[in-house]
Amino acid sequence: MRERSDMELYRTMRLIRRFEERAIELVHAGEIVGGIHPYIGQEAIAAGVCAALRDDDVITSTHRGHGHVLAKGADPVRMLAELTGRATGLNRGRGGSMHAADFGKGIYGANGIVGAGGAIATGAAWAAVKEGSDRVAVSFFGDGAVSQGVLLETFNLAALWRLPVLFVCENNGYATTLTVAQSVAGSITGRAEAFGIPAVSVDGADAAAVLDAARDAVARGRAGGGPSFIEATAYRFDAHHTWEHKARVRYRSDEEVAAGRSRDPLDIHGVRLDEGVRAGIDADVEALMAEAVAFALDSPRPDPAGALDHLYATGMRGRNGIGLLDTAVR
Template structure:
């Protein structure tokens, strides 16, 4: 990492043009390859694709260090990758293989990598806000200069768990950044049909500084997140970012068969007209862009091969790690 004489990270090392493009391109191609593996049956049960929202994860995580914390959602692959998790082990996790980030036990909606500060994707809507707030508070109590970021969707802003996290974070000045990925839909329900008032007003009611940003522009997200992260690290408490973004694909790959039809072809075309990968790629020289794209293709080809060549977990160990103490359920207990 390049460091200036003042000890500050340079623009490029903090997620400048090349680094941002590599991240959004990596997430995009990872998701596309994952969808292919869903269709081939190698990923069982499907995934919630992050296609179209790559600029949010890339822009926010460009401001985080290795000791910072991220919690995400059921649509969490982008958060995990942007924070620095190994794409090969992430792909293996989606395929349910023993070499996965969580030995094939977490799958798509619960991937975690404590080694890079990913405290987990979370399938419970709004729940990860409490985890991020508690983890950031605990680290700060230990004197560790840690910032936590919690990603969640627009559907989470009506959940009590998240609002409780806002309250505690504001009350105790916890170094946490709340990032709402507002893609306009809570599964198949429009935001306008589910959310009274404004999303940012939820956080502002607790005295949390809030901002709305173009989530399709990785540079805009990076700049807004830098202000929030620096504020948290300085001890000034939480911030809230509402990132307006677009979900290019289905809520879940199940829709590829179900054809629910809640979005028209025209609406999908409008959503795809501002692609974060294209927006960031247009800022690069052609040779730099092509070099990064080649590197990403090679990386993901290796990741898919690694995942498919890896063994499945041994059923004998199915009950391992259920308890921190190592205690195992009694035989015949029905557990």
């Protein structure tokens, strides 16, 4: 059992790592427009938390969302097609990196506004309770989000109504370029504790430690024990956004980055596997990513005539502006 879960945790992390590395290549090759927020270095958090979840549990994610979406079970092939803006993508090319979602897997989407997913996850948790289900919802967010008022309001609602929601704060040390020391008064877990939400801090570079904490929290939620909070600390290996690769913004010293990268979650967990097993997983992931890249680049681009499809769930259409969608100026 433990061996199997160790393999799965590693496989998820390896998939996220290679997905991100291939995606960065595609950004630089001009195949992914707009860039991405790489999750490299934080893989153990998504892998550990999502390993404690079922398919019907719900997650909300962040602008740095690829790891969560993949760990919760989205197809990496269609995910990469989404990032490259293809019609075959998870969101039919309408969402891209910052909005990737798969509702069939309970993935209510990455989100472009910091802290916005908390209340959405909490509402989904409420719906589960009303339905009589023991589903839980997880809201991932970063250390920057704990300065958002709406998230603090949400802690209050979740605690007040004892809802089965798990708040996972990924403390990677930086809100874009602002350090935690520059942005957080008091402590991160103290925010949750103020609302009576049980909070723990874990090593976010250790997938097994994250999984243990997540299992406790999820069990509490399923049993009607209300919300939980996990602060998982890890180091963001890469840029806040691939834009930095060219902009060369300096806010971390080379020494700091090297020290951060020395605690690689794939190695920390990888040593728990037999070397041959690890190599086999690596090879599988490599093949899967090759397939994903080929599928994405071979997939058709969306038809511009459908730019406003899905704008309304009811199919309503407003008037066109004066652009490609108009055949003539009316």
